[in-house]
Amino acid sequence: MQGRDIHGGIHFHAPATDRVSLPVPQQLPLAGAGFVDRHSERQALDRLLEDRPADAGVILVTGTAGVGKTSLVLHWSHAVRDRFPDGQLYADLHGYDRRAPVTYERVLEGFLRTLGAPADVLHADGEQMAGAFRSRLAGRRLLIVLDNAAGAAQVRPLLPATPGCLVIVTSRHRLPGLSIREGARRITLDVLDRDGSVALLRSVTSGYRDGDDPAHMAELAFLCARLPLALRIAAERATRRPLTHLGELIRELRDESGRWEVLSADDDQESEAVRSVFTWSYRALPSDAARLFRLLGLVPGPDVSDAAAAALAGIDVRTARRLLDVLAAAHMAEQTASDRFRLHDLLRAYAADQARLEETPQEREDALRRVLIWYLHTADAVQARIAPQEPRVELVPADGGPPTPAFTDEAQAMRWYAAERDNLVAAVRAAASGGSDRIAWQLAVVLRAVYMTTNPFQDWLATSRTGLEAARRDGDRRAEAELEESLGMAYAQSQSLAAAAEHYGAALTLRRALKDTLGEALTLNGLGLLELRRRNLAQAREAFENSMGLFAARNDGFWESRVAVNLAQVDMELGHPDRALGPLRRGIEVFRTYRDRRAEGNGLRLLAAAELESGDADTALAHAQQAVAIAAEIHSTAAEAYWLLVLGDAQRATGRLTGALVSYRRAAALQEPLGDRARQAAAWDGLGQALLQLGRAQEAVDCHRRSASVYRDLRQTWETAQTLTHLAVALDDADSRQEAADARAEALDLLTAFADPRALRLRDEITQR
Numbered sequence: 001m002q003g004r005d006i007h008g009g010i011h012f013h014a015p016a017t018d019r020v021s022l023p024v025p026q027q028l029p030l031a032g033a034g035f036v037d038r039h040s041e042r043q044a045l046d047r048l049l050e051d052r053p054a055d056a057g058v059i060l061v062t063g064t065a066g067v068g069k070t071s072l073v074l075h076w077s078h079a080v081r082d083r084f085p086d087g088q089l090y091a092d093l094h095g096y097d098r099r100a101p102v103t104y105e106r107v108l109e110g111f112l113r114t115l116g117a118p119a120d121v122l123h124a125d126g127e128q129m130a131g132a133f134r135s136r137l138a139g140r141r142l143l144i145v146l147d148n149a150a151g152a153a154q155v156r157p158l159l160p161a162t163p164g165c166l167v168i169v170t171s172r173h174r175l176p177g178l179s180i181r182e183g184a185r186r187i188t189l190d191v192l193d194r195d196g197s198v199a200l201l202r203s204v205t206s207g208y209r210d211g212d213d214p215a216h217m218a219e220l221a222f223l224c225a226r227l228p229l230a231l232r233i234a235a236e237r238a239t240r241r242p243l244t245h246l247g248e249l250i251r252e253l254r255d256e257s258g259r260w261e262v263l264s265a266d267d268d269q270e271s272e273a274v275r276s277v278f279t280w281s282y283r284a285l286p287s288d289a290a291r292l293f294r295l296l297g298l299v300p301g302p303d304v305s306d307a308a309a310a311a312l313a314g315i316d317v318r319t320a321r322r323l324l325d326v327l328a329a330a331h332m333a334e335q336t337a338s339d340r341f342r343l344h345d346l347l348r349a350y351a352a353d354q355a356r357l358e359e360t361p362q363e364r365e366d367a368l369r370r371v372l373i374w375y376l377h378t379a380d381a382v383q384a385r386i387a388p389q390e391p392r393v394e395l396v397p398a399d400g401g402p403p404t405p406a407f408t409d410e411a412q413a414m415r416w417y418a419a420e421r422d423n424l425v426a427a428v429r430a431a432a433s434g435g436s437d438r439i440a441w442q443l444a445v446v447l448r449a450v451y452m453t454t455n456p457f458q459d460w461l462a463t464s465r466t467g468l469e470a471a472r473r474d475g476d477r478r479a480e481a482e483l484e485e486s487l488g489m490a491y492a493q494s495q496s497l498a499a500a501a502e503h504y505g506a507a508l509t510l511r512r513a514l515k516d517t518l519g520e521a522l523t524l525n526g527l528g529l530l531e532l533r534r535r536n537l538a539q540a541r542e543a544f545e546n547s548m549g550l551f552a553a554r555n556d557g558f559w560e561s562r563v564a565v566n567l568a569q570v571d572m573e574l575g576h577p578d579r580a581l582g583p584l585r586r587g588i589e590v591f592r593t594y595r596d597r598r599a600e601g602n603g604l605r606l607l608a609a610a611e612l613e614s615g616d617a618d619t620a621l622a623h624a625q626q627a628v629a630i631a632a633e634i635h636s637t638a639a640e641a642y643w644l645l646v647l648g649d650a651q652r653a654t655g656r657l658t659g660a661l662v663s664y665r666r667a668a669a670l671q672e673p674l675g676d677r678a679r680q681a682a683a684w685d686g687l688g689q690a691l692l693q694l695g696r697a698q699e700a701v702d703c704h705r706r707s708a709s710v711y712r713d714l715r716q717t718w719e720t721a722q723t724l725t726h727l728a729v730a731l732d733d734a735d736s737r738q739e740a741a742d743a744r745a746e747a748l749d750l751l752t753a754f755a756d757p758r759a760l761r762l763r764d765e766i767t768q769r
Helices: 039-050 069-083 104-114 126-137 152-158 176-182 194-205 214-223 228-239 246-263 269-284 287-296 306-313 317-329 345-358 361-386 410-433 437-454 457-474 477-493 497-513 517-533 537-553 557-573 577-593 597-613 617-633 637-653 657-674 677-693 697-713 717-733 737-751 757-767
Strands: 057-062 088-092 143-147 166-171 185-188 334-337 340-342
Touching: 039 057, 039 069, 039 185, 057 069, 057 176, 069 143, 069 166, 088 104, 104 126, 104 152, 104 457, 126 152, 143 152, 152 176, 194 214, 194 228, 214 228, 214 246, 228 246, 228 269, 246 269, 269 287, 269 345, 287 306, 287 317, 287 345, 306 317, 306 340, 306 361, 317 334, 317 340, 361 410, 361 437, 410 437, 410 457, 437 457, 437 477, 457 477, 477 497, 477 517, 497 517, 517 537, 517 557, 537 557, 557 577, 557 597, 577 597, 597 617, 597 637, 617 637, 637 657, 637 677, 657 677, 677 697, 677 717, 697 717, 717 737, 717 757, 737 757
Parallel strands: 057 166, 057 185, 088 143, 143 166
Antiparallel strands: 334 340
16 A cells, blocks of 8 residues: 655545536435424524624524424525525534534535535645635635534534625534624524424324324324424324324323333433334334344444445345335434435434343444444455555455445445445444454554545544554554554655654564565655655665565565656656666556556656656657546546646647647646645646746746745745746746846755755756856
């Protein structure tokens, strides 16, 4: 799982679309059927919408669990969504889940990704992401629904600062801080009145029990404490027995209420009522559906697929889907997608209680272990599809259960990961806290292959840290080395280079102590990429040479070639492109032998760059064109966006300036949704040089300034100095002599940090102007 780096060392990206226009999100979930119109509350929401203050409005909808806050908000939001032409954002904050609530950083990451924010913004700290979120909403009109908030601190960083936006927050608490500091307007939702409760019961039972006595309907509503969640479940129970007199069903419910009193010390009438209804409906489920329901209370993540449910219960997927449909029909589970289901947090807590009451500790442990192993093996199948040449972990055996999916391509594998992302993080934590340390660290290691391509740094760091602790408890030092290296990679790719060096160093020490030459070779390659990123070229060379020697001793031609390609970049950075040509050509042949088209294309990109620096522009152009053609063949927008840069360089060098403009502009446009600002800055820098060759000096100045600004933000000193040098040349042509001198002075100051031959030559060129 090595060898991907922004400097071009076998660097892969997740697939992305070509769409570069500003996204208009449509995230509101379906509002659901059977809603009883809360006329006065909807009118109150209408008034608050019209009476918003000049800044962004915040509406707070509070009320007890199951009172229908989410249902009201979603129905009203769908009704007014045309007032917000820039779209809607939605997040369930899981404030009352038995697991930890969703962090605001996680929500911001999702919102920013939806809004097309650059990758470096997605991976910033919480305060920076909050600022970027507010900036991207400036001047736009969006509706934002924040459901199930635990407290004001979870909500506050998610609030925009633009007049066009409206935020609706639901919570069981009054959240006075939001009213005091943010001016939130509050609507407190109460249980339904008698008529509303009966109307809800009749809406669900319509066509099944149209002749029921109104007095009995009112009594049933009373037993449900007029709480909408309890009313829906009770009504659904009644529809399934249309020939049974409602009075008999009411007597059963009264009996179940008495049973629940034995189990519950909660004096809250509404809570007791909903639990009584749960018990009444739960006991009416078929035994196999009831078993699946209570086991769902053990699921570590926020939702579950039909395949994961099958693993949990130890049944086949078809049976699991049938039982999930039974639960959904009884309103004991909610279907959120074609193959995904979730439980209301009250139902989840009730299911967990029933699991503790009716399943033995061993049965609960076995069920959780089955679903964790299913996640582990399926994540391993994702790794096999997206990174087939990476070293593999010998997994904990699956011991039967539903078969692991066979992903047909990388896109399908990544779709599974995207759907299960939160569940996978929760699975690592559940395995570690539940005593399944081997599963915990293995899943953390397997997930690294995905994390390297998508950079979800919060998830990557969290699972790697948890996995590292689990590996230490398990006494597996090889696993410990894997997780130290994973942390090194995560910190390197998130620009925390000092922390990256610390973890790489720890991994290398462990590898050598274990005499793990394969692991040592991989870690040395990662260290080389880290030093290349830091432009410590001598250290990078030493690490790559040691790594390549170990691979050669193992007769591992594939990895030896990958490291040789990385080493060739050091020669290029040192200003010796001629030395890079042979290793690059040999590497490309090896990649062709292994049918690794992505590695082949990247090798061709590097070969074209080396040929350009060696003065063979025509050959470089041909190889750059081949690289871009491979990017199109493998449907990789990320590869195309990156490899277009060398094509633009080759086109400039051969006088094809119009083509160069097209290449650079397309590269910059494609990088917008991909979020790689450094490569976008490189495209602007190349565009500036092409414009200058066309005699358009002022446009060139603008491009170089834009590029230099991004490089400064990213603290990429070498790239900033190079771009400032190009800016100075353009400023000279634009007759801005003093500004040109200032740019050269800044570049010279930055170059004092480097003593390699290429840097020294650049300094000489600047001083001779």
